[in-house]
Amino acid sequence: MPMIREVTVLGAGQMGSGIAQTFAQHGYMVGLYDIESAAVTRGLAGIEESLSRFVRKGSLSEEDKSQILQRIHPSTDLNIATRSQLVIEAVPEKIALKTAILKQLDDRCSQNTIFATNTSSISITAIASATRRPEQVIGMHFMNPVPIMPLVEIIRGLATSVDTFEQIQFVTQQLGKTGVEVQDAPGFVSNRILMPMINEAIYTVYEGVAAPEAVDQVMKLGMHHPMGPLTLADFIGLDTCLAIMETLHQGFGDSKYRPCPLLRKYVSAGWLGRKTGRGFFEYDE
Structure with a gap:
């Protein structure tokens, strides 16, 4: 070649x-x-x-x-x-x-x-x-x-x-x-591990366990993550996060990959994260 x-x-x-x-x-x-x-x-x-x-x-x-x-x-x-x-x-x-x-x-x-x-x-x-x-x-x-x-x-x-x-x-x-x-498997390695973590973080907000700021603070200060999972989701784009979770859910047929309803709601509202100015947090243009 x-x-x-x-x-x-x-x-x-x-x-x-x-x-x-x-x-x-x-x-x-x-x-x-x-x-x-x-x-x-x-x-x-x-x-x-x-x-x-x-x-x-x-x-x-x-x-x-x-x-x-x-x-x-x-x-x-x-x-x-x-x-x-x-x-x-x-x-x-x-x-x-x-x-x-x-x-x-x-x-x-x-x-x-x-x-x-x-x-x-x-x-x-x-x-x-x-x-x-x-x-x-x-x-x-x-x-x-x-x-x-x-x-x-x-x-x-x-x-x-x-x-x-x-x-x-x-x-x-x-x-x-x-x-x-x-290997060729749904989500490969990076998103098979990362996206369920982000999805679970969204569930903690959905179920009223903690506010988005608190969730990110726990993961940054407690787990030494450079960026909280919800800030990261906003950075990636919530529509992209949802698309990946749907691929995982469909590909594995396992309920543990079910996208959080709150994620679906935000995407339906057009709250996609940084690129639209609003997701789990609000951003200036």
Whole structure:
């Protein structure tokens, strides 16, 4: 397979823009695609602000920042992916959306192009089966915020080839990340452990055991967590938390993964956390 030099990221949201920034920071040419121009504009603004924070901290120069931004090419045209050796989808956590966009790229991309998915819980095997290249589909689950967090879960689907795995493992190292191989199971390792903890924290609020501030304080001061579970849920996005819990519940068929009704209520209300200004806590714009 050809060496990976150009990458296209599908989805310019928080995760997609973070992935694009990280690749550009490490010398890759990056296409950043979203179906809406406003989303691409927001994604680029987020990348610029993130790089500016590195500049203010002294870990990046203004010249470095300028060069990194020049390596990112925004687009609302899916054909931007045709030159890439690696395409990473970071669209919302719905299998129908993920498979639909990868199906479109099957005909447009080289037969050697690797399709990686940043899904946080959905079966890699199921996503791969919707393409004509299941041996070149792999999970590449980045942690948020992507430019800072050192972990990438690398998940092989049933048909993922050794060559594909080794290429993604190498690219992950080039990004300065630690790639950890895990098996294709609902939630993989990270969210199979993290999300039930967050869900249980929500249950303690739902059942009146403690207020959100108290729950987070207990976990920060008592368990030495850097961030309370409810603050973390707001940071991730309550809609994403709900989608992952539903995947776990459906995948395992075990009632211990049942999403808390309060989580469903907040999502229905549009209280999704930081990105909407309100979740378990309120945030300024």
